[in-house]
Amino acid sequence: MRKCLVVLFCFLVLGGVAGAREVGNTSFPDANLATASPGGASIVARGEGAQRRNPSLAAGRDAVALTACEIALTGRLLSEHDAEPLAYATIYAQSAATGITADSAGYFRLPNLCAGPETFVFTHVGCDGESLTFELRRDTQLTVYLHHHDNYTETVTVTASSAGSGYSRELDERAPTQLTDALERITGVSSLKSGTSASKPVFDGVFGNRLSLQNNGIAQSGQQWGNDHAPEIDPWVAAYVRVVEGVEALKYAGPTVAATVLIEPAPLREDGGRAGKVAYGFQSNGRGNTLNGRISNGGRLAYRLSGTAKLSGDQQTPDHYLTNTGRREGNFAAQFAYFHDERWTSRAYASVFNANIGVLRGSHIGNTTDLAAALERDVPFFTADTFSYRINAPRQFVTHALVKAETEFRPNEDHRLTLRYGGQLNQREEYDVRRGGRGNRPSLSLQQWNHLLETTWHHELSPDRHLDASLQYEGTLNDNQPGTGVFPLIPDYNAGRAAGYLAYHHEKERFQYHAGLRYDYQTYRVVAISRNTSLPDDERIERFGHTFNTLGASFELRRQLTPRTRLRAGVTYRERAPQINELYSDGLHQGVSGIEEGDRTLVPERSLKTTTGLLYTGGKLTLNAGLFAQPIRDYIFLEPQPDFRLTVRGAFPLFLYRAGNALLYGANLRALYLPHREWEIDARLALVRGDNLTEGRPLVFMPSDNARLSVTYLPAPGWRLGAEGLAVARQLRLDAEQDFADTPEGYALLDLSVSREISLPQNRALHLRAAAQNVLNTRYRDYLDRQRYFADATGRNLTLRISYEW
Amino acid sequence: MNMTNRFSALLACALVFLTFACEPDEPMIENEEEVITAVTLTFFPADATMETVTYGFSDPDGDGGNEPDFSYTGTLNANATYTCQTSFANTMGSIDGEIVAEGRDHQTFLTSTANLTFTYNDMDLDGNALGLNTIARTGAAGTGNLTVTLRHEPTKTPPVAINRPALAGGETDVEVTFTATVQ
Numbered sequence: 001m002r003k004c005l006v007v008l009f010c011f012l013v014l015g016g017v018a019g020a021r022e023v024g025n026t027s028f029p030d031a032n033l034a035t036a037s038p039g040g041a042s043i044v045a046r047g048e049g050a051q052r053r054n055p056s057l058a059a060g061r062d063a064v065a066l067t068a069c070e071i072a073l074t075g076r077l078l079s080e081h082d083a084e085p086l087a088y089a090t091i092y093a094q095s096a097a098t099g100i101t102a103d104s105a106g107y108f109r110l111p112n113l114c115a116g117p118e119t120f121v122f123t124h125v126g127c128d129g130e131s132l133t134f135e136l137r138r139d140t141q142l143t144v145y146l147h148h149h150d151n152y153t154e155t156v157t158v159t160a161s162s163a164g165s166g167y168s169r170e171l172d173e174r175a176p177t178q179l180t181d182a183l184e185r186i187t188g189v190s191s192l193k194s195g196t197s198a199s200k201p202v203f204d205g206v207f208g209n210r211l212s213l214q215n216n217g218i219a220q221s222g223q224q225w226g227n228d229h230a231p232e233i234d235p236w237v238a239a240y241v242r243v244v245e246g247v248e249a250l251k252y253a254g255p256t257v258a259a260t261v262l263i264e265p266a267p268l269r270e271d272g273g274r275a276g277k278v279a280y281g282f283q284s285n286g287r288g289n290t291l292n293g294r295i296s297n298g299g300r301l302a303y304r305l306s307g308t309a310k311l312s313g314d315q316q317t318p319d320h321y322l323t324n325t326g327r328r329e330g331n332f333a334a335q336f337a338y339f340h341d342e343r344w345t346s347r348a349y350a351s352v353f354n355a356n357i358g359v360l361r362g363s364h365i366g367n368t369t370d371l372a373a374a375l376e377r378d379v380p381f382f383t384a385d386t387f388s389y390r391i392n393a394p395r396q397f398v399t400h401a402l403v404k405a406e407t408e409f410r411p412n413e414d415h416r417l418t419l420r421y422g423g424q425l426n427q428r429e430e431y432d433v434r435r436g437g438r439g440n441r442p443s444l445s446l447q448q449w450n451h452l453l454e455t456t457w458h459h460e461l462s463p464d465r466h467l468d469a470s471l472q473y474e475g476t477l478n479d480n481q482p483g484t485g486v487f488p489l490i491p492d493y494n495a496g497r498a499a500g501y502l503a504y505h506h507e508k509e510r511f512q513y514h515a516g517l518r519y520d521y522q523t524y525r526v527v528a529i530s531r532n533t534s535l536p537d538d539e540r541i542e543r544f545g546h547t548f549n550t551l552g553a554s555f556e557l558r559r560q561l562t563p564r565t566r567l568r569a570g571v572t573y574r575e576r577a578p579q580i581n582e583l584y585s586d587g588l589h590q591g592v593s594g595i596e597e598g599d600r601t602l603v604p605e606r607s608l609k610t611t612t613g614l615l616y617t618g619g620k621l622t623l624n625a626g627l628f629a630q631p632i633r634d635y636i637f638l639e640p641q642p643d644f645r646l647t648v649r650g651a652f653p654l655f656l657y658r659a660g661n662a663l664l665y666g667a668n669l670r671a672l673y674l675p676h677r678e679w680e681i682d683a684r685l686a687l688v689r690g691d692n693l694t695e696g697r698p699l700v701f702m703p704s705d706n707a708r709l710s711v712t713y714l715p716a717p718g719w720r721l722g723a724e725g726l727a728v729a730r731q732l733r734l735d736a737e738q739d740f741a742d743t744p745e746g747y748a749l750l751d752l753s754v755s756r757e758i759s760l761p762q763n764r765a766l767h768l769r770a771a772a773q774n775v776l777n778t779r780y781r782d783y784l785d786r787q788r789y790f791a792d793a794t795g796r797n798l799t800l801r802i803s804y805e806w
Numbered sequence: 807m808n809m810t811n812r813f814s815a816l817l818a819c820a821l822v823f824l825t826f827a828c829e830p831d832e833p834m835i836e837n838e839e840e841v842i843t844a845v846t847l848t849f850f851p852a853d854a855t856m857e858t859v860t861y862g863f864s865d866p867d868g869d870g871g872n873e874p875d876f877s878y879t880g881t882l883n884a885n886a887t888y889t890c891q892t893s894f895a896n897t898m899g900s901i902d903g904e905i906v907a908e909g910r911d912h913q914t915f916l917t918s919t920a921n922l923t924f925t926y927n928d929m930d931l932d933g934n935a936l937g938l939n940t941i942a943r944t945g946a947a948g949t950g951n952l953t954v955t956l957r958h959e960p961t962k963t964p965p966v967a968i969n970r971p972a973l974a975g976g977e978t979d980v981e982v983t984f985t986a987t988v989q
Contacts, residue, residue, distance in 0.1 A: 366958070366978035373972055381975035382959075433977060435840055435911075435958060436904045482834035486841075487868060492830045527830045531871040533897055537835055588869040595869060647869045648842050650981035 069096075069114035072139050077106045077122060080145040080267060087464050088509040089124035089146070094131075095677060097619035101509065104463045119677050122146060133677070183241055183261065187624075187684045188668050190703035195787025196286075196315050196325040196794065197359045197396065198230035202784065203243050203259050204628055205664045205688040205702050209579045212254025213261045216349055218404055218422035219254030221450035221476065231263075232353045232400035232426065234331035236279075236292045236308045239266035245611070246570045247503050247516035247554045253452060253474050255576050257607040258630060265304070268337035268347070272298030279803035285794055286326070287387065288312030304335040313389035314358075318777045318795035323384045324361040326391045330354045346407040353400040358391040363790040364433055367649040371789065375741050380790045393431040393439045401425045416458040424450040438485065445481035446490075450474065464507045472499045478580070489587050489596075491528040493580055497521065510560035518552035522577050528584060546583070550575035550604050566615040571608065578602040582636050582657045594653045595645045596638060602659055607632040622672040628665060635662035637692060637699070640737075660694025680712040689733065697735050704731035704746070704783050718758060724751045731783040744788055747780035749773070762806075769801040837898065841868055844895040845954055845982045849880075849888040849942060856883050861952070861984045866897055882922070882944050882988045890916070890924065890942040892954060894980060902938060905956075909936045912979075913962055915955040915971035920986040921945030922952060924968050934962040944988045956980035 077089040085106030092099035093110060095118050102108035110120075119133040122144045130146055183189050183201045192207050193199040203211055213220040213231050220231055245259035252260050276295040282288065289311050296304035310329035314321045333351035340346065362380025365371050374380060406420035429442035456470040476495040480488040503516035524546040532540060556570035585598040613626035639658040644651035666688035673681040685707045690699030710724035730746040753771035760766060777796040781788035843866050849859040857880040865874035882888070892914050894901045905912045909930030914937030916924040923943050926935035960966065960976035 364977060366976075367981055369955075369972075369981055370976075370978050373975065433959065435901075435908060435979070438840055477830070479830070480833065482836065485836055485839055487836055487838055492833045494828050494830045525829050527833055529833060529835055531867040533866050540835060541832060543829065645869070646865075646874055648845065648863070648865055648874070648980050648982060649869075649978050650983075652869070 069112055071113040071115060071136055072109055072111040073113060074109040075142040075144060077102055077124060077144050077146060086124040086146060089122060092121045094119040094674060186243055187670050188686050189243060190784055192701060193785040195360050195363065195785060196322060197357045200230060201261055202703055204666060205690045206257055209255045210257045210576065211259060211261060212256045213263060214252050215263050215402060216265060216404055218402060218452055219252060221424045221448050222426035222428060232398055233263055234308050234353055237265050237306050237333045237351065238263045240264045246556045246572050247514040250516040250518040250552050250554055251501055253472055253499060255579060257574050257576050257605060258572055258609040265335055268302035268304060268335060270298055270302060270339045272296065272302055277803055277805045281799060281801040283797055283799050285797035286312040286315040300339050302337045306333045314387050315794045317792035318779050320379050320383050321387060322360050322791055323382055324358040324392055326358045326389050328356045343410045349404040351402045355398045356391055357396045359394040360787055360790060363787055364394045368652060369650060371740060374790050393433045395431050397429040399427040414460040418456045420454040422452040442484055443486045445484050447479050447481055449477040466505050468503045470501045487587060489585060490581055491526050491584050493524055493526040496523045513557040516554045520550045522548045526584060548577035548604055550577050564617050569612045571610050574607050575604040577604045578636055588652060594655050596655050599657045602636055603634055605632055605634050605636060620674045624670045627667050630664040632662045634659040660692060662692050662699060664690045678714045682710045684708045698733040700738055701784060705729040718756055720755045722753045741789055743783050744781035747778060749778055750775045764806045767803045771799045773797045839898050841896050842894045842901060842980055843868060843897060845980055846893045848891045849882060852887040856886060863982045884944055884947045884988050886944050888942040890940045892938050911959050913937050913957050913960045913974060915968055916940060917969040918950055918952040918986055920950030920988050921948050922986055922988060926968055947989050949987045951983050952986035953983045954980060
């Protein structure tokens with residue numbers, strides 16, 4: 001499934017490579033220099049090999065070689081992170097339509113290649129594929145670093161990297177937009193949105209606190225607060241964004257029922273050079289300006305510093321402004337690695353994310369009468385005729401700080417031990433339109449501390465078998481900050497979690513299997529305030545405690561059926577403890593116009609996800625098809641009650657958190673067709689179904705069927721033209737009483753882009769890109785967008801981006 | 807508790823942790839001074855021989871929790887004129903002052919399915935209707951609903967009228983429906 005995103009670092013050598021057209025990673029242009037890796041493995045990176053070995057032959061056959069096709073490409077594939085050899089990786093030459101598998105030490109030799117431009121695709125199970133295009137003139141040697149992950153979902157795709165460009169570049173290009181836009185490019189991922197203000201990923205029908213996010217290996221805290229809270233992560237820092245499930249997902253903390261989202265910066269390398277980049281982006285919709293600057297350096301103490309500033313104003317639909325949808329963001333991240341010696345490495349990471357996010361004024365409503373009135377309007381109340389950068393209430397102010405420190409010790413080739421600490425401080429303030437000049441007082445002010453302590457052990461049993469184990473402790477302190485003048489919806493609580501994880505990976509050439517086990521012991525200590533105002537204050541405070549034991553287990557296997565087909569299958573059992581909102585919500589959730597009441601007797605959900613897929617890698621065509629089914633017992637959902645709760649603002653529907661049985665299932669298909677080395681065609685289809693078996697009706701917030709088709713044309717070196725179409729069907733699988741309004745019509749969107757990369761002397765580069773989203777200015781509303789009750793989605797957006805690298 | 811203390815408290819917890827998370831600190835109970843929990847309509851008869859009538863709504867524990875209480879004293883007479891004073895309060899006292907002070911941003915609407923009609927009898931600083939003080943006229947005897955709506959940041963210009971809150975937009979701060987009886 002999903003796309004093999006990324007990859008990086010192709011160190012290739014200058015001698016044998018003339019006119020390199022594409023190098024994997026734009027973030028690290030100096031990667032072109034070959035040096036020694038931190039792990040001590042030597043990197044061979046030289047061309048001209050054949051000439052020196054057999055000069056007469058090479059000289060004599062120069063002319064002949066063009067037709068005789070006797071050039072050989074040799075080299076080695078290593079893991080980018082720890083320079084470990086990637087056994088049985090595959091190397092595929094596109095024009096020649098020929099490929100080969102590396103040996104158990106990652107060495108390969110691909111003979112009988114013709115001179116001329118050629119695109120090579122390097123792939124490995126558990127890695128993001130990488131492709132590299134250059135002019136082949138003589139025998140060439142190179143070392144390729146792939147971003148390796150033990151057994152993650154993407155694995156399935158193997159070759160499906162968007163040929164010609166590493167994912168970090170693609171992500172970079174899209175960085176002015178939200179992180180979830182980048183995530184959406186992974187097959188099976190959609191976004192659950194609150195208009196322009198927040199968006200969260202949905203994967204295989206699972207979202208919110210069933211799909212945890214790992215920011216740089218640390219479970220992003222604060223995500224359990226609600227679906228109208230976006231992940232507090234700077235997209236410019238993220239080099240890798242991917243979804244993992246099965247054994248790999250078991251490794252990470254955070255509530256999840258199968259998959260988890262990984263967001264990571266590129267690792268630092270001792271042999272990395274001094275590099276920097278400044279990028280500026282403009283977005284016409286919202287008149288947004290984004291500036292990002294970063295510098296990095298290798299060496300014994302390697303570092304990367306990145307800062308981002310962002311200012312945008314009211315966005316607009318094809319017909320009107322979306323008043324108060326501006327956004328201001330200031331982010332900074334610092335990443336360090338210290339290579340003590342060949343066996344010992346320490347790393348540190350610190351980031352701060354600050355955002356002031358406007359929420360569409362017309363989406364702030366007081367009761368169901370207001371909602372009914374809003375639904376009848378085409379243009380929301382409070383829509384201004386003019387553009388503004390001003391951000392008034394309702395708005396959200398979010399600060400997220402992350403500090404991570406880890407030290408990794410490798411006593412010998414077979415063992416790797418890591419000790420890791422991750423600390424987070426998440427502060428969220430939400431400001432509503434309030435009476436009596438209280439607009440400057442937050443209606444919600446939450447502060448959450450989160451600390452994670454983790455030790456991991458990686459043990460190589462043999463070149464193709466290894467063990468991974470870890471122990472984690474996580475503590476969370478969640479407090480409502482006093483002074484809001486509003487009764488908190490979620491009580492204060494402390495949570496503790498101790499967990500152990502063990503996995504075995506068996507990766508033979510044609511057959512791989514992975515088995516993993518995870519156990520979590522979780523406690524909650526909750527202090528709630530009774531709404532009964534007739535009691536004295538000290539009697540209104542109630543304390544509760546919960547303990548949950550949850551188990552996770554996964555088994556996955558992959559088998560090479562024929563040289564071009566690979567089968568995968570996996571079964572994952574996971575238990576997810578109820579979250580605080582499911583246990584303790586008590587009151588009016590104005591955003592959803594309903595009263596929600598938690599249930600303190602809920603027990604962990606139990607889910608069993610079965611996945612299976614088939615990958616075909618042909619000469620020009622790569623097909624990847626997947627199916628999944630996931631029954632969930634004691635599935636926690638909000639059940640609408642027949643009676644209404646009367647309040648001073650009228651009657652509100654009542655929803656109770658309940659446990660029932662649910663079934664999720666679906667299919668996805670991805671086809672990548674490379675008819676010619678100047679053309680790439682990528683098609684994706686995702687279908688997800690969800691049923692609440694207890695209620696006998698569909699689950700809400702299931703993505704409707706959607707398909708993407710993108711065509712890329714590479715007319716000349718440095719040029720790239722792209723067109724992408726997205727078609728989303730109407731969500732028909734929903735009973736009328738499950739929603740306030742009819743589900744929106746299906747829609748289709750067209751995006752276009754053109755980019756030009758200009759190589760400058762001394763390894764510098766200038767990158768220009770112009771793109772348009774929703775080129776046809778289509779009016780549409782998306783089912784997964786909560787703002788659809790109030791306004792159309794945003795209209796045409798032109799983005800211009802310029803970046804300079806050195 | 808300040809951040810440093812909180813941090814050390816957490817570290818202390820981390821040491822003992824393994825089996826238990828620590829108890830959270832005592833939370834501060836918010837004064838919900840903005841929330842409206844009581845709505846009272848007082849009908850003062852133009853004819854002093856008639857009785858003063860009050861309709862009351864009270865929900866001291868706010869949204870959710872216990873159901874609100876409705877109270878009625880006296881009965882409206884048919885074919886009579888009353889001055890109606892609408893009043894909003896919470897457990898800490900009256901909110902009317904706040905509403906008058908921000909009169910431009912507030913408007914009260916009164917609609918009834920009984921034979922009961924209202925006209926505005928007060929205005930904000932811009933000369934637009936506010937609606938805390940109104941004139942109520944009763945027609946023939948009968949029973950119906952009487953809905954009081956308080957809007958925040960409404961559009962105050964016509965066709966918005968005392969019985970047409972739907973056109974005003976804004977956010978509803980109060981929407982309480984009483985049973986109105988005219989005898």
